Amino acid sequence: MATTYTLISSNTLTSTTASVTFSSIPATYTDLVLRASTRATTGTITVQPTITFNGTGGTAYSKTYLRFLASASFETGISSSQPNQIPYMVNGNTSAASTFSNTEIYIPNYTLTVAKPMSFSGTIGNNTSTGQIDKEAWYFSNTAAITSITLTASFASDSSFYLYGIKNS
Amino acid sequence: MSDTPTKVVVDCSTGVTEVLPLTAQEIADMETARVAAEDQRKAAEAEAAAVAAAKKSANAKLAALGLTAEEIAALTK
Numbered sequence: 001m002a003t004t005y006t007l008i009s010s011n012t013l014t015s016t017t018a019s020v021t022f023s024s025i026p027a028t029y030t031d032l033v034l035r036a037s038t039r040a041t042t043g044t045i046t047v048q049p050t051i052t053f054n055g056t057g058g059t060a061y062s063k064t065y066l067r068f069l070a071s072a073s074f075e076t077g078i079s080s081s082q083p084n085q086i087p088y089m090v091n092g093n094t095s096a097a098s099t100f101s102n103t104e105i106y107i108p109n110y111t112l113t114v115a116k117p118m119s120f121s122g123t124i125g126n127n128t129s130t131g132q133i134d135k136e137a138w139y140f141s142n143t144a145a146i147t148s149i150t151l152t153a154s155f156a157s158d159s160s161f162y163l164y165g166i167k168n169s
Numbered sequence: 170m171s172d173t174p175t176k177v178v179v180d181c182s183t184g185v186t187e188v189l190p191l192t193a194q195e196i197a198d199m200e201t202a203r204v205a206a207e208d209q210r211k212a213a214e215a216e217a218a219a220v221a222a223a224k225k226s227a228n229a230k231l232a233a234l235g236l237t238a239e240e241i242a243a244l245t246k
Binding site: 008009010011013015016017018019020021022023024025026048050073075077079085087152154161163 | 174182209221
């Protein structure tokens with residue numbers, strides 16, 4: 001791990017929680033990395049939480065995704081002008097018991113006043129014996145510096161969230 | 170009566186974490202977002218299923234024309 005990789009804040013849920021927000025994110029880093037180990041209490045095998053930056057609504061969000069499914073098939077697509085948030089995938093209520101998805105969201109240059117491309121990588125429990133890989137390119141067209149991140153789902157207890165800052169020097 | 174959903178807010182400037190009840194508006198917004206995300210997921214799955222069905226149908230028609238499985242596979246690589 002790079003020496004400039006600094007934990008800003010973290011949280012591990014002790015009960016089912018509807019959303020997790022990291023607010024007042026300091027502008028002292030170059031990039032942000034959000035890592036999470038999560039499971040939702042709703043849905044079936046997979047559930048789509050959503051992510052929002054700065055509480056921004058409208059159609060500021062879009063994404064391109066590539067998924068490799070447990071059925072050994074691919075799924076690709078482009079979702080333009082997402083309303084109010086970006087959906088992604090995690091383990092849902094009927095995925096294998098006590099399994100949690102791992103998620104990494106990389107946000108480069110989060111303090112610059114330009115539109116922001118970012119990446120998402122996730123591994124999801126697709127059934128009881130195999131997993132699913134999800135790789136996505138996200139685009140946040142709002143030019144404000146990112147100061148808060150909100151993830152929304154019915155997250156299960158023991159889901160954990162870690163926000164890191166990375167400096168370029 | 171069900172419990173009011175809660176949210177966790179981590180203030181990165183102070184390190185203080187608060188657990189707060191959702192407002193009625195936040196609950197309504199969350200449900201709207203959940204429905205929109207679920208609709209999108211179902212649409213993507215339906216599109217993928219339609220593509221798979223079209224591919225299967227096309228392969229069957231190629232086979233009916235006399236192409237071998239290897240020849241059909243070569244066409245789609």
